[in-house]
Amino acid sequence: MDAERIAIAETCLHAAHDGTLSFPEIVGRLIGAGFEGYTVDYRANSQTYYLPDGDHVTLAMPASSGKVEAAFDPQGVERMVRWAQSGAADYTYEGFSEGVKKSGCAGYLVSFLGRRVVYFGRTAETHVEHFPR
Secondary structure: OOHHHHHHHHHHHHHHHHOOOOHHHHHHHHHHOOOOEEEEEOOOOEEEEEOOOOOEEEEEOOOOOOOOOOOOOHHHHHHHHHHHHHOOOOOOHHHHHHHHHHOOEEEEEEEOOOOEEEEEEOOOOEEEEEOOO
């Protein structure tokens, strides 16, 4: 993968964690750079960004507290997604990550092509959220 795309992925990763870009802004930048999606893996503490030709880059995420709980609670994940979408002044990606991990979310796959996010638990249970229109 070329250095420019890696830099865009790194910028988006850090912007999510420090709150300088919203999810729609991050999606726009990644799509503009040619990415078709990415995966967040809370157990490996990494994010992998994918290009349509199969090329990818995996980046380490900043450390976050909490562990991925064993039981998957899709309603808990959905509550955290609604908080993220609300534009609430108290929203942080760190808080979101801690909350979904408490709800048993081991990670999620963002598909720009499918316009959805698939949240998954340690037992491969899932919760799907479609991008807002």
